[in-house]
Amino acid sequence: MSIDLAATLADLVRIPSVNPMGRTDLPADILYEPRVTAYLEERLRSLGAAPQRQSVLPGRDNLITVYEPPGSPSRTIVFECHQDTVPVDAMIVDPFGAKVEGGKLFGRGSCDVKGGATVMLAAFARLFKERPVGSARVLLCYTVDEEHTFLGVQELMKQGLKADAAIVAEPTLLNIVRAHKGVVRWVVETPGRACHSSRPENGVNAIYRMGRLLAAIEAYAADLHARAPDPLLGPRTISVGRILGGVSANTVPDVCRIDVDRRLVPGESATDAGNDLESFLKSFKGIDFPFALKESHAPCGPLSPELSGPLVKEFGAAIDSVTGKHEVQVVPFGTDASTIAKGGIPAIVFGPGDIAQAHTKDEWIDLAQLEPAAEILFRFASRT
Numbered sequence: 001m002s003i004d005l006a007a008t009l010a011d012l013v014r015i016p017s018v019n020p021m022g023r024t025d026l027p028a029d030i031l032y033e034p035r036v037t038a039y040l041e042e043r044l045r046s047l048g049a050a051p052q053r054q055s056v057l058p059g060r061d062n063l064i065t066v067y068e069p070p071g072s073p074s075r076t077i078v079f080e081c082h083q084d085t086v087p088v089d090a091m092i093v094d095p096f097g098a099k100v101e102g103g104k105l106f107g108r109g110s111c112d113v114k115g116g117a118t119v120m121l122a123a124f125a126r127l128f129k130e131r132p133v134g135s136a137r138v139l140l141c142y143t144v145d146e147e148h149t150f151l152g153v154q155e156l157m158k159q160g161l162k163a164d165a166a167i168v169a170e171p172t173l174l175n176i177v178r179a180h181k182g183v184v185r186w187v188v189e190t191p192g193r194a195c196h197s198s199r200p201e202n203g204v205n206a207i208y209r210m211g212r213l214l215a216a217i218e219a220y221a222a223d224l225h226a227r228a229p230d231p232l233l234g235p236r237t238i239s240v241g242r243i244l245g246g247v248s249a250n251t252v253p254d255v256c257r258i259d260v261d262r263r264l265v266p267g268e269s270a271t272d273a274g275n276d277l278e279s280f281l282k283s284f285k286g287i288d289f290p291f292a293l294k295e296s297h298a299p300c301g302p303l304s305p306e307l308s309g310p311l312v313k314e315f316g317a318a319i320d321s322v323t324g325k326h327e328v329q330v331v332p333f334g335t336d337a338s339t340i341a342k343g344g345i346p347a348i349v350f351g352p353g354d355i356a357q358a359h360t361k362d363e364w365i366d367l368a369q370l371e372p373a374a375e376i377l378f379r380f381a382s383r384t
């Protein structure tokens, strides 16, 4: 029952599962995960497994399948992988063509993260077939909405997921990622009062107010940078990425808005970070007007390596037994692993493919990485 890795990946790439990420201008027939969910469900059923759906949003389900080993399992392992991809605008290869050339398979999701979905399915299928003595109980979890608001993994944890270790699929070139920063984003508005620009004294200029707030945020950025950095991930950072305000030169603006991005290190929460920024700004000279921080994007927590020490060693040994080498890394991008680790389950990130090709206009994966990745997952779960 060993599965054909390249053919399975090609199937998955040909089935669109685009996360619109808040956009409303994309064709409906490529959106969301239900077609991929149905495909994986069918494949798992054909193994004799009993996949269960967990509703996250209407038409968007996590898919959870249990492998029960012979005897009483010594531990439970989670294989977690998201089903969605980013949109396909401006791609220069057919996003759903799954073309193979020079040992690479091209298409949206090939690298992030349908390659990971494929190798997890393959390792799971092999466990089901061979039922190795001493193997772990494995929960294979395909989640929705990782690329936008992380609702799939949040639902998984809300339903009380319990396990001793979790491997989260993302492209890591068969290395281990044990830590990453988190991110929280806010929209901040300054209110004003509009009037004709010929009598500006009759209004309140929201852009002037924002100017003062921006100076305060710049001072806060320096303050953050001066704090003790995380030993692995470096300093906390904040950045203002966009500003919008005003309607015309002859109108005093009544509102100005900015988008703020704050990177979190282990030990920080999005709420604490927001409170800290707000109290800094409120006590800053010249900020004598109301403003509010509103989260504009679901925050992704930082992945702390605190719980995963033994897991990193053990999984590293499984990698070495297959490829002979691996690195233990920290990365700048967020993953579902932080949400799982926050629930008390040691979690690391691992998978075939290179994050450099994720979300790109010619996204591809090196097919030669699939087989070793599946073998590593199988060996880790079966401890052989």
Ligand SMILES: [Zn+2]
Pocket (backbone or CB within 6 Å): 082, 112, 113, 146, 170
């Ligand atoms: Zn991903």
